[in-house]
Amino acid sequence: MTTARDLTLVALGMPADRPVEQGDLSLALAGAEAIDLLEIGALTLDGDRVSPGSRAATGDRLLDEAVASLAGQGPHETIEDWLWRRGRDLAAAYVDDLQRSGLLTRPPRHGLQLWTSRSVLADSPERARAEERRASGEPVLTALMDAAGTGDAPEEAGGTPAGDAVTTILAAVGDAVTHLEALRLRRDVESAAFDNVWRG
Template identity: 60%
Template sequence: MTTARDLAIVALDAAAGRSVEQGDLSLALAGAEVFDLMEAGALVLDGDRIRPGAPAPTGDRLLDEAAAALVRQEPYESVEDWLWRRGRGLSTAYADDLERVGLTARPRGRRIPLRAGRTVPVDSEARRRAEDRWASDEPVLAALAAAVGLREEPAEEPAEEPDALTADPATTVLATVGDAVLELEAVRQRRTIENAAFDNIWRGY
């Protein structure tokens, strides 16, 4: 299993008690893939640039897809650009893949149609592994979860804004995910204000 899949499972488990924006989760999943690909040796971070390594299968379909999507021409892609490009619709892709491989299922019952409602994780080794990482406050998973509101507070925050040219890779990725989530929230707020103003104009006629 990967950090990205663990995060997807944790998010589904927590969805009943917390509202998670799918766009925020998609950005965090793209960030988790960077960690997974670094661990697999498929990329290294050069400052805030993603430098791809030699292509090698990881055994995970979505992670192999992510590796194949890496930009392989200089000056390469920044972590920020990767989050926005790779993150588009990524939460749905992970939810669908978890269901495809049997790690989630849709609730059944007389009042619940077969295809209705969200999927929920089934009892599995993968779910137990994700829960163990979650319960132990594993730093990367905890920080990514905090970025999308699955935790009350981040596990730990840096004392000052990191410099992408000198920060360690983990700090660079986590800080970029946090900034992207904040930017997306600002976009949502602007749209809400614009829509409200548009509605007020029409009420005047």
């Protein structure tokens, strides 16, 4: 299992009254992929610029897609730009992947809804591992959970992620999520103003 799958399993296990924003989760998942790829040498970071590493195949379908998205990018984009590009609809891709793997069962979805309260996470070793990692307060997963807005980091969480590159990626995820929230607020304000005009 990868950090991104662990994060997806944790997010899907959140209570129904504490939903996770799909956009926030997608950006955090892209960050999780970047960290996993960095750790296996499939991605390198020069300052805040990303480029393909020496290892091309990961053995994981979605991570291989992430590697492919790095190829041919030149001049190399910033990590935040890559998060936005790679993160588009990434939460839906991970949910679908978990369903295909038998780790999530749910009724057919309608519209843009990713999952419903009737969704059921399988009682699997993968889920147990993700929950153990969450409960341990592992710094990378905890930081990604915070960025995704799960609000469920354990009290004993502590420590900082190792390495400047990982810290750079996590900071970029935080910045991207903050920017997305600002865009949401602006859209809400503009929508409210439009409604007021029509109400006269």
